[in-house]
Amino acid sequence: MSTRGNQKKVNLQAVADEAGVSRATASLVLRESPLVSAETRKRVIAAIHTLGYIYNRGAANLRRQKTGTIGVVLSNIGSPFFSKLLLGIDEVLVDASIVALLVNSADNPERQMRQIWRLREHSVDGLIICPAAGSDETLLSGIEKTGLPYVQVLRHVSQTAGDYVGPDYAGGTDLAVTHLVRHGRKRIVFLGGYPVNSAACERLDGFQRALRRHRLESDLIIPTDLDNLSDFGALESMMASSSPPDAAICYNDMVALSFMGKLLSEGALPGRDFAVIGADNLPQAATSFPALTTIVTDPAGVGRNAARLLLDRIAEPRVSNMRILVSGQLMVRESCGGPLP
Known part of the structure; x- marks a missing residue:
């Protein structure tokens, strides 16, 4: 026929x-x-x-008063980290026959709110959102005005308001500090990023708490521009001081890989002459030279948990908020100088 x-x-x-x-x-x-x-x-x-x-799924969804779509609002869709987050979200949505509409806030709170309203105009059933840097609780009140269920991922704008799924940033950074201390490192610097969002603040909090627990200096923090991987801030002058650092925990793997390139260009071997640990366990970490030790933040796992939670909220809204922390681990490789597992 x-x-x-x-x-x-x-x-x-x-x-x-x-x-x-x-x-x-x-x-x-x-x-x-x-x-x-x-x-x-x-x-x-x-x-x-x-x-x-x-x-005609549209007509069927209209009868159910659902569109079978959700909005995903990310702060930087060009990041390989967010690609892994999206893979986790998609694993859950495809089984539920849900389609995700992806928009980019470019880490701009005003653009973020415009994108959310546009998604609302497309009648999405809910939102997964990584809040832009500088977002505050007006973001959550703005979303609530749309009537959409939502889940914050990776970053949150309130310790208590709204559902949230993210890595245990503080716990992962604590693991990295403890590993370095056990292998003789005493001058550990935190490299990269400014405390402009909850993810950065939690990383720094875990770093400082761990160093205080080990009775080490806890203010070796060098903010850098994460969009400029050649920016190492005050690290060069710190390295030239009378008491230079002997290890760095970097904000993410991209910063760590860039820093390892700088060390190699100056004749220093990461892992032997200076310990380096990144975060996020991107694919490039395992193939770098030397292979990069990294804090596993499991963005795909975060995505799966966020998608499941949002679908639960769409099906059966609840009053109480839920906070889910995806536990991390330390993937030990050659760059930190400690023995491999």
């Missing part, structure tokens, strides 16, 4: 006839009902492909 050039003639009854089932059964397959056997489902899907039938 050919339908090329005449798509309008292919309706659900034609699919049912092709598959040898009733129209009601074909409809159950389209609605992903568990009441249909696997064999029947395969026949109906094969008939859909054969006939070129296109399910």
Whole structure:
């Protein structure tokens, strides 16, 4: 049965006839009902492909008062870290037949709010949002005015308001400090980033608390521009001082890899002459020279948890907020100088 050039003639009854089932059964397959056997489902899907039938999901969603879409608002869609976050979100959404609409806030709170309202105009069912730097609780009140369920990821603008899923930044940084101290490092510097969002603040908090616990100097902190990987701030003068650092925990892997390149260009070998630890466990960390020790923040795991939580909120809104911290670990490689696991 050919339908090329005449798509309008292919309706659900034609699919049912092709598959040898009733129209009601074909409809159950389209609605992903568990009441249909696997064999029947395969026949109906094969008939859909054969006939070129296109399910009008928009009309079905309208009947359910849902669009089957969510908005994802990220602060920097060019970052490889966010790519892994999106993979985790997609793993959950694809099984739920949900489509994500991705927008970029460019770390600008005003642009962020405009993007959220645009997503609302597209009738998304909920939001996953990584708040832009400088966001405050007016962001959450603005989202609540839209009536959309939302989950903050990676960063939050309040310790208590709204649902949040993110890595245990402080715990991961603590693991890195403890590892370095156990292997004889005593002058540990934190390199990169400014405390302009909760993720940066939690990393710094974990760093300072761990150093105080080990009775080491806790103010060796060098802010840098994360968009300029050649910016090492005051590190050069610190390295030339009478008591230079002997290790660095970097804000992320990209900063760490750039810093290792600088060390190598100056004849110093990371891991032997100076310990370096990054964060996020990007693929480049395992293939660098030397291979980079890194704090595993598991963005894909964060994405999966955030997507599941949002779908729960869409299906059954609750009053109480939920905070989920995805525990990290330290992936020990050659760059930190300690023995490999």
